[in-house]
Amino acid sequence: MQHSFLKHALVIGVLAVLLPACDREPDTPTAPQVTTASPPGGTPDDGHVATDLEENLPAPELKDVVEVESDYVVGITYPHSAKQYPGLARELERYASAERAELMEAVEARRRSGAEDGSLYDLSLTFTEVLNQPGLVAYAADGTRYTGGAHGTPLLERFVWLPREDRMLGARDLVPKPDGWQAISNYVREQLHTALSQRVDADDLPAEDRARLVANAGLMIDEGTAPKPENFSRFEPMAGDGETLTGLRFVFPPYQVGPYSDGTQQVEVPASVLLPHIAPAYRGLFGAAAG
Template identity: 30%
Template sequence: MFARPRLLAVSLIALATLAACNRDRPEKAAEATPAPGEAAVVTPAEAAAPMAFESKTPYAEVRLTLPIALRSQPDLHARLYAANVRDLRAFAEGAQADRTEAGGDGGLPPYDKTIEFTPGAETAKLFSLMRTVSEFTGGAHPNARFGAVLWDKALNREIAAADLFIKPADMTALDQALCAAINAEKRRRDPAAQTVSLSGGSDWKCPTALETPFVLAASTEPGKAGGLTFLVAPYIVGPYAEGSYEVSVPLAAFRALIAPAYAGEFGGGIKV
């Protein structure tokens, strides 16, 4: 009369073993891969980080726009979304405090701040993004500034601009190449434009490479970066009326400066 419970226990063990085997079958594992046309699995990082953010109050209007390319780097996506939304919310709160404590806004429109990320070139190991900020808090025009992100996909972390180069490095060659590119663009826009130099000597001077945001420049060789594209905000090398500058420096100008860990990410010329 004790055989039946024992047989039941054996049967349950067999069923558990069979279920475990079935879970390991290739056809079951394949079900986790979306079929063509089906939605891809969204990671927690992606779910917490939309591609845009917008908020409007009587005191401030703020917007964040992220590129679709960022979805390939979910950790960076989540990090950038969170940090920039905090930035925009702080701006909006500051706008309200600023305008209410001043005793009114005199009929001025709301303050405005826009942050937009756009992709630079991408290699097997490196992912780059340009950050453009436009901010209006009254006055004749908005203020604009740039930033950049370099992401090491293998290490899954952001690297500083200086990490791209050997240490110690004499950056003179790259600084001079950047300055030459800025002056060439100035002359293209206006043949009579005032040139700038690294030493100054006029109202404006060339910035150095490491103090200027840059992204990777697309290459004529697939999967490589053909140079660096530098982002120079208004007022850096000329009056506001000149606007901003986006100039590229080819690999030949700084090839010897690249750190060994990233030398293989560069090749070819700048793709136009």
């Protein structure tokens, strides 16, 4: 019942925040899409390849979305600044559409089963601008999708765009060799293990419980940071002076490097660790000469 109350309260919050945003822009027809959505849970690094026809389409409107029905609610907010990059805008819309499709599949399944439990299914997704420079743009997607159970499914994605090349910048582009991922993995693991120890120490647990918790959570850290680019596909550029970067902030959703209760975790990796392994074409992003 508590979750049901919170969900109905969410409807009021979504309407209060998003309806004014929707009023800012008149309804106009949306351009037809000629490609299918990326698989739910996929990442920008999975590499959606735009067709020539798609590249000629106008940019999506990226209009905020509010849907309120008796058994579900959807709230999606977009940053208006992303509209200036049509290819990027399509990626944001594609991700949101895939997540909404996941929600609606669960809604329809529950309707067919007739198993109404009084809970309100919902999708809450917000895109925010992380960086907007002439040579590099980044946006974050954060939210939850609730389709029953004790809590919702966390939604977390990062989109890093190269305006001059009109394409996404993926982890594999930045660090092309295995030894680079090993170095990044080692650094990130050390930071996460240190943070884990500090959290456990703050709880003042008995020695046996502490050891068990550290072992279990430590195993999740090691598995979630195995030296593979797909484990580090969600990253944010860290802006420095001018248009150079001081490093990358790698972001990990719940369950990748810790239990749900630990929430989203992130580790900032400085340029000094990254640069020896960055592909020459992208070293200029960090203020270093290609070589």
